[in-house]
Amino acid sequence: MRLRRIGRIARWEVTKGAGTLDRKTVFALVVLALLVGVVGVSAFDDGGGLEDGIYVVGVDAESAEGDPYRQVVAASPEFRLEETTITAFRLGESDADVFVGGPRLLESDGSTKGDAAYAAFRDAIERYNYESMLAEPDEAAAFPVTVSVQYQERAPASADGSGSGDASSGGFDGSGAEGGAGSGGAPDGASSGSGEGGGLGIPDVGGGLGERIEAGTPSALSPPFPFGPLILAFLFVVPMNFVIQAYGSTILDERIKRRGELLLVSPASRYEIVAGKTLPYLLGLVAIVVVLAVALEGGVLSVLGALPIALVFLAATFVGAMLARSFKELTFVTVAISVFMTTYTFVPAIFTEVTAIALISPLTIVVMDLQGESVTLGQYLFSTGPFYLVAAVLFLLGIGLYREEDMFAQKAIPAKVVDALVSRLHGYRSVPLLSILFVPFVFVGQLLAVALLFPAPEALALPLLLVFAAAIEELAKSIHVYAGIARSRFDASLRTALVLGVLSGGGFFVGEKLTHAVQFVGLPDLPAGQVVFGQALTSDPLLVLALFLVPLVVHATTATISAIGASYGRTQYAAAFVLATLLHAGYNLGVILLVV
Amino acid sequence: MLGSEATWSAKWAIARRELASLRTEKTIVLAIVIQVFIAAFSSFLVVGLVSLYDPTSVEGGELVVAVTGDDPEALLAAAAERDGIDARWASDRSSAYSAFEERRVAAVLDASRDADGRLAVRVTAPDEGIGTTLLIVELRGLLEDVERTERASSVDRLETVPLAVPADAGASPYFGFTYTVLLPLLLFLPVFISGSIVVDSLTEERQRGTLELLRVAPLSLADVVDAKLVSMAALAPVQAIAWLVLLVLNGTAVANVPALVILVAALALIVVGAGVAIALVAPDRRQAQLLFSGTVIGILVVASVLPEHPANTVAKLAVGSATSVTWLLFAGYCLLGAATFFGVRWGVARLEAESL
Amino acid sequence: MIEVSNLRKEYGGFVAVEDSTFSVARGEVFGVVGPNGAGKTTTLKTLAGLIEPTAGTATVAGLPAGDPETAAILGFLPEESPLYEEMTATAYLEFFADLYDVPRAVARERIAETLDRLDLEHRERRIGNMSKGMKRKVAIARALVNDPEVLIFDEPASGLDPLTTNYIVEFTRELSEAGKTVVFSAHNLFHVESICDRVIIMADGNIVARGSLEEIREAHGGTTYHVYATVETAVGVAVRENGHVRHTVSDMDAVDDVRRRVETEGGRVVDIQTHTPSLEEIFLDVARREEAR
Numbered sequence A: 001m002r003l004r005r006i007g008r009i010a011r012w013e014v015t016k017g018a019g020t021l022d023r024k025t026v027f028a029l030v031v032l033a034l035l036v037g038v039v040g041v042s043a044f045d046d047g048g049g050l051e052d053g054i055y056v057v058g059v060d061a062e063s064a065e066g067d068p069y070r071q072v073v074a075a076s077p078e079f080r081l082e083e084t085t086i087t088a089f090r091l092g093e094s095d096a097d098v099f100v101g102g103p104r105l106l107e108s109d110g111s112t113k114g115d116a117a118y119a120a121f122r123d124a125i126e127r128y129n130y131e132s133m134l135a136e137p138d139e140a141a142a143f144p145v146t147v148s149v150q151y152q153e154r155a156p157a158s159a160d161g162s163g164s165g166d167a168s169s170g171g172f173d174g175s176g177a178e179g180g181a182g183s184g185g186a187p188d189g190a191s192s193g194s195g196e197g198g199g200l201g202i203p204d205v206g207g208g209l210g211e212r213i214e215a216g217t218p219s220a221l222s223p224p225f226p227f228g229p230l231i232l233a234f235l236f237v238v239p240m241n242f243v244i245q246a247y248g249s250t251i252l253d254e255r256i257k258r259r260g261e262l263l264l265v266s267p268a269s270r271y272e273i274v275a276g277k278t279l280p281y282l283l284g285l286v287a288i289v290v291v292l293a294v295a296l297e298g299g300v301l302s303v304l305g306a307l308p309i310a311l312v313f314l315a316a317t318f319v320g321a322m323l324a325r326s327f328k329e330l331t332f333v334t335v336a337i338s339v340f341m342t343t344y345t346f347v348p349a350i351f352t353e354v355t356a357i358a359l360i361s362p363l364t365i366v367v368m369d370l371q372g373e374s375v376t377l378g379q380y381l382f383s384t385g386p387f388y389l390v391a392a393v394l395f396l397l398g399i400g401l402y403r404e405e406d407m408f409a410q411k412a413i414p415a416k417v418v419d420a421l422v423s424r425l426h427g428y429r430s431v432p433l434l435s436i437l438f439v440p441f442v443f444v445g446q447l448l449a450v451a452l453l454f455p456a457p458e459a460l461a462l463p464l465l466l467v468f469a470a471a472i473e474e475l476a477k478s479i480h481v482y483a484g485i486a487r488s489r490f491d492a493s494l495r496t497a498l499v500l501g502v503l504s505g506g507g508f509f510v511g512e513k514l515t516h517a518v519q520f521v522g523l524p525d526l527p528a529g530q531v532v533f534g535q536a537l538t539s540d541p542l543l544v545l546a547l548f549l550v551p552l553v554v555h556a557t558t559a560t561i562s563a564i565g566a567s568y569g570r571t572q573y574a575a576a577f578v579l580a581t582l583l584h585a586g587y588n589l590g591v592i593l594l595v596v
Numbered sequence B: 001m002l003g004s005e006a007t008w009s010a011k012w013a014i015a016r017r018e019l020a021s022l023r024t025e026k027t028i029v030l031a032i033v034i035q036v037f038i039a040a041f042s043s044f045l046v047v048g049l050v051s052l053y054d055p056t057s058v059e060g061g062e063l064v065v066a067v068t069g070d071d072p073e074a075l076l077a078a079a080a081e082r083d084g085i086d087a088r089w090a091s092d093r094s095s096a097y098s099a100f101e102e103r104r105v106a107a108v109l110d111a112s113r114d115a116d117g118r119l120a121v122r123v124t125a126p127d128e129g130i131g132t133t134l135l136i137v138e139l140r141g142l143l144e145d146v147e148r149t150e151r152a153s154s155v156d157r158l159e160t161v162p163l164a165v166p167a168d169a170g171a172s173p174y175f176g177f178t179y180t181v182l183l184p185l186l187l188f189l190p191v192f193i194s195g196s197i198v199v200d201s202l203t204e205e206r207q208r209g210t211l212e213l214l215r216v217a218p219l220s221l222a223d224v225v226d227a228k229l230v231s232m233a234a235l236a237p238v239q240a241i242a243w244l245v246l247l248v249l250n251g252t253a254v255a256n257v258p259a260l261v262i263l264v265a266a267l268a269l270i271v272v273g274a275g276v277a278i279a280l281v282a283p284d285r286r287q288a289q290l291l292f293s294g295t296v297i298g299i300l301v302v303a304s305v306l307p308e309h310p311a312n313t314v315a316k317l318a319v320g321s322a323t324s325v326t327w328l329l330f331a332g333y334c335l336l337g338a339a340t341f342f343g344v345r346w347g348v349a350r351l352e353a354e355s356l
Numbered sequence C: 001m002i003e004v005s006n007l008r009k010e011y012g013g014f015v016a017v018e019d020s021t022f023s024v025a026r027g028e029v030f031g032v033v034g035p036n037g038a039g040k041t042t043t044l045k046t047l048a049g050l051i052e053p054t055a056g057t058a059t060v061a062g063l064p065a066g067d068p069e070t071a072a073i074l075g076f077l078p079e080e081s082p083l084y085e086e087m088t089a090t091a092y093l094e095f096f097a098d099l100y101d102v103p104r105a106v107a108r109e110r111i112a113e114t115l116d117r118l119d120l121e122h123r124e125r126r127i128g129n130m131s132k133g134m135k136r137k138v139a140i141a142r143a144l145v146n147d148p149e150v151l152i153f154d155e156p157a158s159g160l161d162p163l164t165t166n167y168i169v170e171f172t173r174e175l176s177e178a179g180k181t182v183v184f185s186a187h188n189l190f191h192v193e194s195i196c197d198r199v200i201i202m203a204d205g206n207i208v209a210r211g212s213l214e215e216i217r218e219a220h221g222g223t224t225y226h227v228y229a230t231v232e233t234a235v236g237v238a239v240r241e242n243g244h245v246r247h248t249v250s251d252m253d254a255v256d257d258v259r260r261r262v263e264t265e266g267g268r269v270v271d272i273q274t275h276t277p278s279l280e281e282i283f284l285d286v287a288r289r290e291e292a293r
Helices: A003-020 A023-045 A068-075 A086-090 A112-134 A194-198 A228-258 A261-265 A270-295 A300-323 A327-350 A356-360 A362-370 A377-401 A413-422 A430-453 A458-486 A494-522 A528-533 A541-568 A570-595 B005-024 B027-053 B073-081 B093-101 B130-153 B175-208 B210-216 B221-249 B257-281 B285-305 B310-319 B324-350 C040-047 C068-072 C089-099 C104-118 C132-143 C162-177 C189-195 C213-219 C252-264 C279-292
Strands: A055-060 A079-084 A098-102 A105-108 A145-152 B063-069 B085-089 B107-113 B119-126 C002-011 C014-024 C029-033 C055-060 C074-077 C150-154 C181-186 C198-203 C206-212 C224-229 C237-241 C244-249 C269-275
Touching: A003 A270, A003 C089, A023 B285, A055 A068, A055 A112, A068 A079, A068 A098, A068 A112, A079 A086, A079 A112, A086 A098, A086 A105, A098 A112, A105 A112, A112 B175, A145 B130, A228 A270, A228 A300, A228 A327, A228 A362, A228 B175, A228 B285, A261 A270, A261 C074, A270 A300, A270 A377, A300 A327, A300 A362, A300 A377, A300 A413, A327 A356, A327 A362, A327 B175, A356 A362, A356 A377, A362 A377, A377 A413, A377 A430, A413 A458, A430 A458, A430 A494, A458 A494, A458 A541, A458 A570, A494 A541, A541 A570, B005 B175, B005 B221, B027 B175, B027 B221, B063 B073, B063 B093, B063 B130, B073 B085, B073 B107, B073 B130, B085 B130, B093 B107, B093 B119, B107 B130, B119 B130, B175 B210, B175 B221, B175 B257, B175 B285, B175 B310, B221 B257, B221 B324, B257 B285, B257 B310, B257 B324, B285 B310, B310 B324, C002 C040, C014 C040, C014 C055, C014 C198, C014 C206, C029 C040, C029 C162, C029 C189, C040 C055, C040 C150, C040 C181, C068 C074, C074 C132, C089 C104, C089 C132, C104 C132, C104 C162, C132 C162, C150 C162, C162 C181, C162 C189, C198 C213, C198 C279, C206 C213, C206 C279, C213 C279, C224 C252, C244 C252, C244 C269, C252 C269
Parallel strands: A055 A079, A055 A098, A145 B119, B063 B085, B063 B107, C029 C181, C029 C198, C074 C150, C150 C181
Antiparallel strands: A098 A105, B107 B119, C002 C014, C002 C055, C198 C206, C224 C244, C224 C269, C237 C244
């Protein structure tokens, strides 16, 4: 790796990119932005009008023009007025969803829409009352109740170190009344967290807790918006979605019409080329993240939390652009990456304050930083480690494809994937290493499966989950072995297959235990024994050791089955893979039955 | 305007190739997955947020709050009327606050009368994220009840009497969201995706130089572009039908289904037509996509100067509250769609091949 | 300068180059000839380090092909010259000079000189707006930007008009006179004949003929005799031509044989000619034979 050369390619990438944005495009974009700005500001002042006129409110045709209920309708754009009679309404002869005929007469037509209209009209009446009270000269009579709210921090329900176990459940359900057990630390009086919490200042969403004494009426009481930091953290992810579009384009551009061929014959290695082409986008993202962090009063931790997300965004896009056969395909690949990554980082971060598992998303680190919470090194590693690893593996696999044969040919994607894997196989030692490196992917895949199957009925979800979890592990243990045999990196003998299977299974086992170790460091709240040794069934050390080693045997056995299948060919590999998966799923089922 | 039989079959061949490439590249599968994901994600967020602001939809026992101060009766009486809040009288302030500090109560409400005879309530709430939000929502309801009773007692001092608020009937809180956000989103996404595909497809053919090859066949550039435009624009209503069927199966009544499908087709013609124009004018794919996204966002924003936003038109049609303005706009979109189609044809015919 | 031994390249199940061995001496102009799909481009790309051989080795100046040090002394001109169309010719060439670690001043001078020799004007024009011939010249200038020892040209004249083609052939000759080793592939044999010292002929991934042009002529045809007669005999290869039968035979004894047989069958010999085949004919002949096999 020559830094100078990387820098040169990076500079070229930037000037090339800037050069192509021609004046007409810039002009068109500026005009668009102005138009959107001018019209947008005026249009969204009145709420965008999405709900305008979706409900029809019937009023008596006889009623006076100044009827207050007519005014309620007029004041709320979501209603359209229709003059009718109560009889016609009840007979279904009018379009109205709801009929209002006076103080005691508000009636839905019985449909779902009518019920919704009823609820909306009820809200509208309350809004109307509020508005008319505002116009009253006698303020004390109009608003006889004033409210002020002071937010105050309390000592945690259970102190951090105590590990009493109910840490995750205590304090969340909001009551706090039952959570009296963990009174713990001395009350820190009325001193509130005005310093850190208040700084975020999202306008008008009631964020900025801490001491806030503000007199108002009950209706004006706005509940604090709990997702303030989360929404702000979301801002960190938004620019990544745009940057990967350009990044994917520039990578695929190299592959169209063999344009990148000449870079490949130059003394620059493919690592240098890819590093050089990626650097501007990574630096750009880092710059955006730093600016955001400064603007949102986040710290270094915000940047460090966003960095691995940016890396995975770029790495996934890189692999996508290396595999995509056309711009069309690339568009979908990048959108898929956007959607998947945004969801994967965003959704867990919602639960930042609920459970430690939220840390599987590095965005949680950003949220914690924005909330002024501290993050331990263990938490940071647990949260970002898999992301760094995934990014590294994806880049390595993608670079494996960054060569003449795969870049320019319209090869089938599976063949390219096999090529990418083979490029990382250097003898036997690579096999267990790749198995270990695949563990984070397995982790992500299994988590996704849990999330997707969550709403499905349990009778269906559980077996599916069991099989899927086993399948993805088996895939991670065997795909590179298959690739190696298919591309003649290993000979297709039974002996080799045995060796490969054991190596791969063993590697995966080590990887799994490493993840557990990281979990243990990152999430000390979870009881250690359960994590590392599974459920503690016995205290006999020999038995514990045996239980510890059983998974190793299972992993090695199933990996060997797939490896033997792979040594016979593709169909046989598929069959062996299915067999291994079923065996593995059966073992998992057995363990679950034994424990439960 | 209409071509001979030969060009029709050639056009059909291009359209077929276009659709086949979507199939072989599995992009259409990806496109649908993406739409499901976006719809699920937005629904998830809305359901989450709605349930947060609607404490009745959240499980959870009674909130225990301490009421203290000089004038607690109104609060205690209102709390007794409400489910979900258990207000307990604390005779002295300090015991109320220490109960709060020890987490025996969720909040302290300190009520007293001010000089104007108003009830001043000082709420002390914990700073605990989502829990606090739920608490404040619940307390707001309680305080609004108190306000209503207090107001009623001094109604003679008011110029206008507040309208009676009808009883709560418990409607689905997601009804509005389904029609005003989810449905327009599901119907507009395929339109946008079709446009995006056409931009990619055309810029790629230009960059690879295969557009010239196509034109060697007995086809004009307009024919080639036509075939792409129509095949991609046709994809959007097909997906729209799928979404509508899914929604209906899910128990969401959708009115005016044919009109919605036609509307999607018209919008698809407009947006895909814009995509074609941009792809033929913009210098490369990145800029074309940038311009296309910018234009679509621009259209969506600028459309709000219309009497109805397109999303609102979709909502009104789907929920069955269409007015004559809705139908006029509907007709307008159809006309505009046709105009775009012929406009693009006309423009392409005038476009010099060398400028590509 | 270049050593290729037992080179084999497979793509999936398809064998592009089966087993080829050859060497190129310093300063030589070496031609790789063959029909489309013969394995020429694969061979050249292996030399350029773009493709990893499935088996066998390729070395350039003693180092394996693909080594960064090899890349530094190599100039490769691919068949299609894909350029970064949004850059100007000068910017493009300077960018590559940088990648080859050519000092800025040297690069500027070298680029100007090469472009002068190639007669390229409008150097600040974007490559995308250039004609095909101009683009090809930029591509050639790019291959020379590092003043390479070894030049690998894949179909340097493909798709160009005769004038530009001639120009490039002349240019190649000049390069060889300046001591560069040039390997190039072609199916336009006219130019190969005019500038190559030695050639290999490839067909279906195999080298089917090799050597200097004289050697190849000798081995694959040499001088033949065409005996035109009024009747057909079983000697040599008989082809009908202009109302007579042409017998192609390889020596004078066979010519006598044909004459005797023609006479016994009551015909007569019309004409006897000697024939020296062009490389083109040998190439077609070899390719035809390879196909028949």
